[in-house]
Amino acid sequence: MLHIKFSILDHDAYHQLDFLHLYCKITPLSFLTTFIYQESQMLNREKSQPIFDRALKVLVNGVSSNFRYLGEKETPVIVRGEGARIWDADGNEFIDYRLGWGPIIIGHADHRVNHAVIKHLENGTTFAATTELEVIVAEKLVKIVPGMEKLRFTNTGTEATMHALRTARGYTNKEKFIKFEGQYHGAHDYVLFSTASSPISAMGARTSPIPVQVGSGIPHKIRDYVYCLPFNDFEAIEKCVKDHHGEVAAMLVEPCLGNIAGIEPKSGYLSHLRSLCNEYNIVLIFDEVKTGFRLANGGAREAYGVIPDISTYAKSLGNGLPVAAFGGKTKVMDVIGGGSVTHAGTFGANGVSMAAANAVLDILSDSPVLKDLAERGKRLKTGLDNVLTDAGIPHQMCGHPNIQGFLITDKPVKEVRDLVYSNDVLYETIMQNMYNRGIWAESDPREPWFLCAAHTDEIIDDTLNKFQESVKTALQ
Numbered sequence: 001m002l003h004i005k006f007s008i009l010d011h012d013a014y015h016q017l018d019f020l021h022l023y024c025k026i027t028p029l030s031f032l033t034t035f036i037y038q039e040s041q042m043l044n045r046e047k048s049q050p051i052f053d054r055a056l057k058v059l060v061n062g063v064s065s066n067f068r069y070l071g072e073k074e075t076p077v078i079v080r081g082e083g084a085r086i087w088d089a090d091g092n093e094f095i096d097y098r099l100g101w102g103p104i105i106i107g108h109a110d111h112r113v114n115h116a117v118i119k120h121l122e123n124g125t126t127f128a129a130t131t132e133l134e135v136i137v138a139e140k141l142v143k144i145v146p147g148m149e150k151l152r153f154t155n156t157g158t159e160a161t162m163h164a165l166r167t168a169r170g171y172t173n174k175e176k177f178i179k180f181e182g183q184y185h186g187a188h189d190y191v192l193f194s195t196a197s198s199p200i201s202a203m204g205a206r207t208s209p210i211p212v213q214v215g216s217g218i219p220h221k222i223r224d225y226v227y228c229l230p231f232n233d234f235e236a237i238e239k240c241v242k243d244h245h246g247e248v249a250a251m252l253v254e255p256c257l258g259n260i261a262g263i264e265p266k267s268g269y270l271s272h273l274r275s276l277c278n279e280y281n282i283v284l285i286f287d288e289v290k291t292g293f294r295l296a297n298g299g300a301r302e303a304y305g306v307i308p309d310i311s312t313y314a315k316s317l318g319n320g321l322p323v324a325a326f327g328g329k330t331k332v333m334d335v336i337g338g339g340s341v342t343h344a345g346t347f348g349a350n351g352v353s354m355a356a357a358n359a360v361l362d363i364l365s366d367s368p369v370l371k372d373l374a375e376r377g378k379r380l381k382t383g384l385d386n387v388l389t390d391a392g393i394p395h396q397m398c399g400h401p402n403i404q405g406f407l408i409t410d411k412p413v414k415e416v417r418d419l420v421y422s423n424d425v426l427y428e429t430i431m432q433n434m435y436n437r438g439i440w441a442e443s444d445p446r447e448p449w450f451l452c453a454a455h456t457d458e459i460i461d462d463t464l465n466k467f468q469e470s471v472k473t474a475l476q
């Protein structure tokens with residue numbers, strides 16, 4: 001999710017882009033010569049800019065996560081959200097397809113979730129002890145998620161994948177793990193290799209992939225614990241497992257690429273991973289931080305019909321409040337019982353998180369929220385596809401309707417290496433034009449478009465009209 005922002009594409013910017021693309025992806029030069037017109041920033045920042053100027057003085061880059069920084073004069077300052085809309089400090093309104101990068105599944109500031117949290121606050125939130133509400137939420141998860149037997153709560157996706165990996169290592173008494181190129185599993189050291197923002201040219205040959213460390217500060221030796229493989233490649237995973245199974249504790253996989261336009265697994269791929277893990281005593285971990293409570297109530301397990309040993313959850317479970325969990329088969333999870341494998345956290349299962357999760361799970365169970373959402377997601381996907389086709393832009397539509405994206409390339413996309421052919425400059429230009437028209441989808445094609453229950457047909461049609469204008473303007 002590397003963001004490269006240029007508000008006006010002038011000649012110099014083209015040179016920078018040229019260099020960046022060559023460095024990052026070895027993009028064919030023909031794409032870079034496409035003529036693209038980018039509108040200059042049109043939105044009023046009279047109030048946002050002074051706030052962001054203050055932010056720059058006290059927060060590193062003015063943000064609380066590296067991925068949020070879009071430039072000194074470009075980074076938005078948001079004050080409010082409601083349903084599918086958000087507003088910045090100047091009152092500019094946006095239809096939101098970023099949704100906090102996934103957590104908002106029902107809608108911003110949903111009054112049912114808010115009410116449950118506010119009510120529970122009266123009871124106090126943190127006791128370092130089991131609460132009944134925590135038991136109730138765990139029971140609901142065991143009921144809703146196929147194959148879920150036992151779990152533990154944490155607060156972020158990062159903590160969930162970190163603990164899941166440790167559990168797998170403790171269970172198998174092995175130390176290494178397999179992850180897939182282009183997948184992101186949070187900000188702890190073990191998983192910061194070959195993510196969606198890593199330069200593809202540094203990943204080496206498909207037959208001998210090189211784990212690419214994401215940034216400094218990670219001890220070099222950590223790299224020895226990870227095998228990074230291309231996603232959706234049946235042979236690559238089989239070979240790696242056959243060669244190294246004696247040392248591989250876990251296979252950690254995003255069942256669909258929640259950090260690359262929602263690219264889906266090939267038919268039979270997840271069951272292939274399942275059989276290899278069964279055969280070679282490897283713990284299969286689905287990272288469902290983005291897919292959980294979004295693809296279906298039972299997440300990717302339900303949507304793709306494959307049951308891993310452990311899954312990790314966060315994002316949609318709290319509709320914007322911080323709550324996460326990891327869990328699965330009792331025989332694997334029980335290894336953390338008795339303190340033999342450490343899982344801990346002061347704020348795990350705190351009252352605010354549990355009240356939010358409890359309300360979200362009830363809303364999802366009481367009505368077909370995600371099925372209805374998928375219908376509207378299809379309307380969006382078909383509409384975007386039609387606009388791009390009519391404009392003569394070669395593209396690939398990707399993902400499940402509830403977490404979808406598209407890439408501007410005529411080559412089929414099944415994994416991160418295929419992004420080398422994607423015209424990110426044109427994509428970013430279209431998204432900048434959309435932003436100027438009050439539609440905020442990420443400017444980086446790797447980050448999917450997220451939908452929530454509050455995206456109505458009218459909102460989607462409005463989006464499609466503005467998309468048509470934005471594409472037209474970009475190609476003028």
Ligand code: PMP
Binds near residue numbers: 158
């Ligand atoms: N796993 C996946 C698939 C994610 O997309 C993310 C965050 N985008 C994480 C883990 C980390 O979650 P968090 O930011 O809550 O730590």
